[in-house]
Amino acid sequence: MSAASENGFTVLRNKFRSRPGILTIALTAALxxxxxxxxxxxxxxxxxxxxxxxxxxxxxxxxxxxxDTTFAPFxxxxxxxxxxxxxxxxxxxxxxxxxxxxxKSLGFDAALQALQSNQVAGVIAGMSITDERKQIFDFxxxxxxxxxxxxxxxGNNAVTGYTDLRGETVVAKRGSEGETFANxxxxxxxxxxKALADSxxxxxxxxxxxxxxxxxxxxxxxxxxxxxxxxxxxxxxEQGSSYGFAVNKGQNAELLAAFNTGLAELKADGEYQAILDxxxxxxxxxxxxxxxxxxxxxxxxLMKGLGLTLLATGLSILIALVLGxxxxxxxxxxxxxxxxxxxxxxxxxxxxxxxxxxxFFYFGLPQLTGQSIDVLTAGVLTLSLNAGAYMTExxxxxxxxxxxxxxxxxxxxxxxxxxxxxxxxxxQAVKIMTPSFINQFVMTLKDTSLLAVIGFAELxxxxxxxxxxxxxxxxxxLIVAALxxxxxxxxxTLSNKLDxxxxx
Amino acid sequence: xxxxxxxxxxxxxxxxxxNEVLKxxxxxxxxxxxxxxxxxxxxxKSTFLRCLNKxxxxxxxxxxxxxxxxxxxxxxxxxxxxxxxxxFQHFNLFPHMTVLQNIMLxxxxxxxxxxxxxRATAEKLLDRVGLADKAQARPAQLSGGQKQRVAIARSxxxxxxxxxxxxxxxxxxxxxxxxVLQVIRDLAKEGMTMVVVTHEMGFAREVADRVIxxxxxxxxEEGTPEELFGNPQQVRTQDFLSKxx
Numbered sequence: 001m002s003a004a005s006e007n008g009f010t011v012l013r014n015k016f017r018s019r020p021g022i023l024t025i026a027l028t029a030a031l032x033x034x035x036x037x038x039x040x041x042x043x044x045x046x047x048x049x050x051x052x053x054x055x056x057x058x059x060x061x062x063x064x065x066x067x068d069t070t071f072a073p074f075x076x077x078x079x080x081x082x083x084x085x086x087x088x089x090x091x092x093x094x095x096x097x098x099x100x101x102x103x104k105s106l107g108f109d110a111a112l113q114a115l116q117s118n119q120v121a122g123v124i125a126g127m128s129i130t131d132e133r134k135q136i137f138d139f140x141x142x143x144x145x146x147x148x149x150x151x152x153x154x155g156n157n158a159v160t161g162y163t164d165l166r167g168e169t170v171v172a173k174r175g176s177e178g179e180t181f182a183n184x185x186x187x188x189x190x191x192x193x194k195a196l197a198d199s200x201x202x203x204x205x206x207x208x209x210x211x212x213x214x215x216x217x218x219x220x221x222x223x224x225x226x227x228x229x230x231x232x233x234x235x236x237x238e239q240g241s242s243y244g245f246a247v248n249k250g251q252n253a254e255l256l257a258a259f260n261t262g263l264a265e266l267k268a269d270g271e272y273q274a275i276l277d278x279x280x281x282x283x284x285x286x287x288x289x290x291x292x293x294x295x296x297x298x299x300x301x302l303m304k305g306l307g308l309t310l311l312a313t314g315l316s317i318l319i320a321l322v323l324g325x326x327x328x329x330x331x332x333x334x335x336x337x338x339x340x341x342x343x344x345x346x347x348x349x350x351x352x353x354x355x356x357x358x359x360f361f362y363f364g365l366p367q368l369t370g371q372s373i374d375v376l377t378a379g380v381l382t383l384s385l386n387a388g389a390y391m392t393e394x395x396x397x398x399x400x401x402x403x404x405x406x407x408x409x410x411x412x413x414x415x416x417x418x419x420x421x422x423x424x425x426x427x428q429a430v431k432i433m434t435p436s437f438i439n440q441f442v443m444t445l446k447d448t449s450l451l452a453v454i455g456f457a458e459l460x461x462x463x464x465x466x467x468x469x470x471x472x473x474x475x476x477x478l479i480v481a482a483l484x485x486x487x488x489x490x491x492x493t494l495s496n497k498l499d500x501x502x503x504x
Numbered sequence: 505x506x507x508x509x510x511x512x513x514x515x516x517x518x519x520x521x522x523n524e525v526l527k528x529x530x531x532x533x534x535x536x537x538x539x540x541x542x543x544x545x546x547x548x549k550s551t552f553l554r555c556l557n558k559x560x561x562x563x564x565x566x567x568x569x570x571x572x573x574x575x576x577x578x579x580x581x582x583x584x585x586x587x588x589x590x591x592f593q594h595f596n597l598f599p600h601m602t603v604l605q606n607i608m609l610x611x612x613x614x615x616x617x618x619x620x621x622x623r624a625t626a627e628k629l630l631d632r633v634g635l636a637d638k639a640q641a642r643p644a645q646l647s648g649g650q651k652q653r654v655a656i657a658r659s660x661x662x663x664x665x666x667x668x669x670x671x672x673x674x675x676x677x678x679x680x681x682x683x684v685l686q687v688i689r690d691l692a693k694e695g696m697t698m699v700v701v702t703h704e705m706g707f708a709r710e711v712a713d714r715v716i717x718x719x720x721x722x723x724x725e726e727g728t729p730e731e732l733f734g735n736p737q738q739v740r741t742q743d744f745l746s747k748x749x
Contacts, residue, residue: 406596408592409655412590413585413659414582414586415609
């Protein structure tokens with residue numbers, strides 16, 4: 001814990017040197033408030049400054065490496081810490097070659113996008129080396145020979161081979177070797193392929209009967225089956241491609257070279273084999289603790305997540321409030337230009353999905369501007385601009401719901417527009433707006449969960465990490481939902497009390 | 505009647521979109537004169553009144569109040585409006601303030617003397633409309649007649665020399681009309697210049713120096729109460745009066 005916190009503050013110091021900004025300051029203040037508990041979480045949120053300039057010697061440098069959220073046994077969380085073959089390998093290589101790595105656990109698709117937009121220096125995520133990927137990335141020497149294997153639900157005795165799949169749906173991981181393989185044989189065997197984002201979801205899909213089989217990388221599948229994930233493998237592994245560490249095409253050549261050197265050394269002195277054996281020969285005993293054991297084990301990580309959820313909500317709501325008030329006044333202004341600005345803004349942010357906005361600000365904007373953006377900034381930017389659009393409408397609606405006779409009475413007394421607004425209209429409008437404000441507050445808090453897709457380490461993300469490693473999806477999601485429920489109920493009760501007190 | 509005009513309206517036209525509500529109004533109102541405007545609903549009476557302090561934009565023509573041309577962009581409307589009190593059909597009291605705060609708001613915001621002076625003035629005005637004991641009440645706690653008397657006190661607080669009444673008794677229960685009319689009657693006696701849009705024909709006959717009959721956006725006929733009520737010249741005036749009297 002303390003090491004993680006220190007790491008968090010190091011990152012913050014680095015940030016101050018490179019690009020001090022309001023979020024950094026806010027984050028520091030929030031860290032001071034939340035104490036050490038938020039430190040580690042914030043580390044995941046603020047890791048940036050990927051080094052892209054060529055260097056001849058990378059000793060002492062720090063590289064941000066992106067990985068999948070959970071691709072056990074290559075990367076997964078155990079007791080809140082990222083572990084797995086990929087993690088052990090990259091850390092061992094870094095130690096030997098004298099550089100430092102900061103791991104960003106983003107999810108497979110997101111990791112690749114982050115690499116393409118130079119948000120990170122490299123990706124190690126159990127990624128197969130393919131000709132297609134070689135077009136956009138430079139790969140290291142292969143560090144693992146993988147292959148695809150099929151698995152079905154434990155109780156399924158009907159499917160024993162590919163021929164039994166006719167007319168059925170199977171599931172594979174989006175963009176993975178498993179999907180490519182499944183697609184290559186689907187016409188021959190007459191089945192449909194559905195793509196999902198992570199292994200835990202795929203296994204649940206098979207257990208729930210939505211899909212009859214899953215095609216996944218054999219080490220992952222083997223690990224999951226050893227963890228009692230409720231599946232069994234019925235076919236042999238297909239000879240597949242090899243995994244490699246990737247950097248963006250033409251960049252970070254020294255990092256790639258260092259990885260190759262380190263890998264060769266690890267293989268030569270047996271440490272490489274020791275790492276593989278740890279995960280593949282002797283899988284960790286499945287956690288068979290009861291619900292309360294799960295609750296106790298997951299609470300530290302979930303609390304970290306909750307801290308970040310509240311931080312992102314608080315910052316977003318504050319910014320959205322300012323945006324909403326300014327643009328709400330624009331909307332009721334007599335000047336057509338101001339009204340047009342506000343209307344355009346509201347149309348854009350109410351007219352596009354929040355998820356698309358989050359992807360745009362985190363992945364799209366850096367590609368357009370060449371300026372990388374950290375995940376908390378991107379998340380808060382997304383949520384505040386989105387909530388700001390709704391706030392604008394709340395403010396407009398509140399002002400317009402005050403009877404026009406009130407304005408007329410004020411103006412006929414010789415009071416100016418501003419004075420009439422301030423003394424006559426607004427006190428009445430605020431009273432009308434308050435319940436909507438509280439509602440928007442709750443909405444924004446819940447919307448933070450969508451930021452999990454860009455790797456923001458908030459509550460939902462932490463929950464996904466936990467069930468991705470232990471396959472206890474239902475129980476974990478219940479705990480996560482209960483935490484949201486408790487926090488939202490407390491906040492709503494508090495807000496309503498304040499509303500009653502000040503808006504009599 | 506042709507002495508110095510307090511209000512001078514010339515060729516006033518007002519349209520809401522394609523609907524022309526006022527079709528050329530010419531009127532001169534002298535200082536201290538009490539003018540009652542009568543006519544069927546939709547005749548443009550209220551719109552005419554609301555053009556006199558430019559609560560409604562003026563489409564064409566001129567309105568000159570106290571020498572200020574309201575259609576002139578350089579004229580500070582807020583200053584002009586401080587000389588023109590207005591009383592609305594639906595009172596438009598500020599519900600989030602006490603009666604006293606309602607009356608004190610404009611003098612305090614417009615910095616017409618100290619807060620203490622504003623308070624003293626407000627209390628005096630409340631006393632004058634017979635509501636001294638309601639200073640701390642909220643508008644919601646008052647009857648319609650009481651609300652309208654507070655509204656009159658509120659518009660008097662900035663010390664106007666013109667008062668506009670827009671159907672001030674139309675929203676009141678019959679038993680409360682009298683108390684409001686009494687306040688308006690007192691103001692008339694004190695020499696306040698007033699334009700009163702009303703459906704109370706008896707009241708118009710009693711307090712008006714001049715009665716204007718409007719229909720379909722024009723002034724059909726005007727004259728002293730005796731002339732207009734006693735011997736209307738126009739058919740439309742006769743029609744209207746035969747229905748309401």
